[in-house]
Amino acid sequence: MKILISHPTSNQNNRAVVKGLYNAGLLHKFSTSIATFPGRLLFTLSKLGPFKEISRRRFDSNLRNITVTYPFKEVIRLLSSKLGFKSLIKHETGIFSVDAVYKNLDTKVASSLEKESKRGLNALYAYEDGAYYSFQKAKENNIKCLYDLPIGYWKTARKLLKKEIEVWPEWKATLHGFKDSETKLKRKDSELDLADHIFVASSFTAKTLKDYKGELATIHVIPYGFPKPFENRTYNLDNRPIKLLFVGGLSQRKGIANMFAAIENLVHKVELTVVGRKSTNDCEALNRELEKHTWIPSLPHHQVLELMREHDILLFPSLFEGFGLVITEAMSQGTPVITTDRTAGPDLIEHGKNGWLVEAGSTEALQNCIAELIKNPEKIALAGKEATETARSRPWDTYGKELAQTILKKCTN
Numbered sequence: 528m529k530i531l532i533s534h535p536t537s538n539q540n541n542r543a544v545v546k547g548l549y550n551a552g553l554l555h556k557f558s559t560s561i562a563t564f565p566g567r568l569l570f571t572l573s574k575l576g577p578f579k580e581i582s583r584r585r586f587d588s589n590l591r592n593i594t595v596t597y598p599f600k601e602v603i604r605l606l607s608s609k610l611g612f613k614s615l616i617k618h619e620t621g622i623f624s625v626d627a628v629y630k631n632l633d634t635k636v637a638s639s640l641e642k643e644s645k646r647g648l649n650a651l652y653a654y655e656d657g658a659y660y661s662f663q664k665a666k667e668n669n670i671k672c673l674y675d676l677p678i679g680y681w682k683t684a685r686k687l688l689k690k691e692i693e694v695w696p697e698w699k700a701t702l703h704g705f706k707d708s709e710t711k712l713k714r715k716d717s718e719l720d721l722a723d724h725i726f727v728a729s730s731f732t733a734k735t736l737k738d739y740k741g742e743l744a745t746i747h748v749i750p751y752g753f754p755k756p757f758e759n760r761t762y763n764l765d766n767r768p769i770k771l772l773f774v775g776g777l778s779q780r781k782g783i784a785n786m787f788a789a790i791e792n793l794v795h796k797v798e799l800t801v802v803g804r805k806s807t808n809d810c811e812a813l814n815r816e817l818e819k820h821t822w823i824p825s826l827p828h829h830q831v832l833e834l835m836r837e838h839d840i841l842l843f844p845s846l847f848e849g850f851g852l853v854i855t856e857a858m859s860q861g862t863p864v865i866t867t868d869r870t871a872g873p874d875l876i877e878h879g880k881n882g883w884l885v886e887a888g889s890t891e892a893l894q895n896c897i898a899e900l901i902k903n904p905e906k907i908a909l910a911g912k913e914a915t916e917t918a919r920s921r922p923w924d925t926y927g928k929e930l931a932q933t934i935l936k937k938c939t940n
Contacts, residue, residue: 528939529555530650530673531643535632535657536560536601536625537584539852539923540677540728540751544652547927549590553934555648557594558636559584560601560628564591569598580605597635600628619708626711629657637664644668650938659714662721671938674722674744678849679735679869681707681715686738687847687869691779694888697812698779719743724938726930728850729871747937749930750874752923753855756915757836760861762908764839769901771799772838772862774831774853775845777813778806782844782867782887787816789844789894794819796901800838802826835860839907840900845870846887858882859918863910865896879906881913 530553534541537559548554561584563569569581581602586594604623607615615623633653637660640651650671653661655678662672678684685705692699719725719739725746727733733746771790775781783801790797799820805813826834835841841857841864848870855875857864866872867887876882883900885892900907 528553528650528934529647530652530934531556531558531636531640531648533558533632533636533651533653533657533661535629535654537562540850540926541654542586543752543923543927544675544930545590545927546587546924547929547931548652548934550927551931551935553931554593555646556643557590558632558639559594559596560632561598562586562590562594562596564588564594580609595639597632600631604628618706619711626656630660633657633660637661640664640668640670644670650934653718655715655718656711658718658721662718666721671723672721673724673726673934673938674718675726676719676732676736676849677728679732679847680738681712683735683738684847688780691784691846691888695779695784695812698784698810700810701778701783701806701813702780703778703806716741724934726933729848729874731869731871731873732849745937747933748874749926749933750871750921751850751852751855752926753918753921754832754859755922756918757832757860760836760911760915762839762861762911764904764907768795769797769840769897769904769907770838771797771840771842771897772802772835772857773799773842774802774835774857775843776806777801777803777817780845780847782846783816784812785888785890785893786842786844787819788890789897793894793897793901797897799842800834802831802834832856832860835862838862839904839911840865840897842893842897843867843870843872844885844887844893854882855918858914861911861915863907863914865893875917879910881910881917883910 530548532545545557563585600623604616607623615621619626650673651665652673654675665672688702722744724744727748728751730748733748801820802823804824835857841862843851843864843866851870854864864882867885869887872884878884883896885896
């Protein structure tokens with residue numbers, strides 16, 4: 528089987544897919560907006576201040592000859608974001624918006640498929656919002672459509688998060704999951720309908736697809752991998768408050784209203800640090816809570832990992848999450864996680880052993896879990912050590928290998 532992978536912006540999980548399929552001898556071509564390799568112009572530019580974002584798009588030199596890039600829209604999007612040209616990158620309508628970048632690559636890939644099929648291509652691996660045009664063309668050329676859904680189904684998201692507006696009206700301004708146009712939502716459903724196989728990273732994401740009205744292709748659940756574990760983590764929990772950490776977007780989709788409420792009565796026994804950008808400046812409830820705790824709007828990734836090691840527990844009470852990479856990042860640093868049943872938590876965490884699972888949206892369950900650990904801090908160290916072992920058993924390479932093996936075994940007929 529020869530597979531073309533299409534991803535407009537790439538990320539950690541996409542890189543693992545590319546590497547996994549390449550190592551398995553399945554990768555025909557990789558299409559993206561920006562990919563830098565030593566000796567090329569973009570690689571040089573990525574060392575300069577305004578272009579440092581591009582440095583995240585560096586790939587193994589082995590991929591150079593099979594990587595096709597379409598950088599123009601993405602480069603302008605990144606610059607527009609840095610320079611504050613908001614109208615150019617406005618959701619859906621901006622000519623250099625994320626949506627425009629996704630559509631651009633989708634159409635470019637679509638136009639190449641007839642030619643690539645004559646060169647032996649027989650499968651296309653594409654991601655949500657970037658597969659609509661290319662999947663249609665793939666069908667015309669007898670190319671299999673492998674679809675990656677990184678977050679739960681949109682109808683389920685709206686159903687679950689609509690309830691949050693009723694429960695937490697003060698936090699409504701932080702919920703932005705309702706701004707996609709009907710046209711965009713129909714495209715999402717069309718992508719699902721065209722898919723021959725669907726890949727998700729958590730059992731929760733798979734579960735949300737039950738709300739899809741229609742018959743779907745086979746769904747494969749393959750959890751992402753962990754970063755390299757931090758060795759020699761030490762724990763000293765005696766005679767001090769428990770240090771709690773939250774990392775993520777500051778939206779009620781992440782359950783932060785529940786988090787702040789849960790620790791309100793524990794405030795003298797815990798210290799909370801919050802890392803993440805505001806989803807809006809117009810939420811007084813959020814502004815008020817951030818004043819009570821240590822708030823860091825943004826940090827480089829390596830500093831986030833360092834901060835995780837300096838804290839005892841990561842709180843991630845998300846109400847709707849396709850996976851939650853901060854879970855695996857924290858566990859790899861020996862920091863156990865309290866998360867919910869609407870993340871990858873149930874796929875990675877054995878409650879009470881290497882972390883803790885609480886009911887999504889339950890402030891009481893979250894508060895009780897934290898209170899129990901305040902009474903028994905020795906459990907934190909034990910869970911942290913187990914979390915590290917979990918991370919050690921599943922590096923990122925494992926995810927790429929499992930995905931490649933699944934494609935070979937289940938998608939070749």
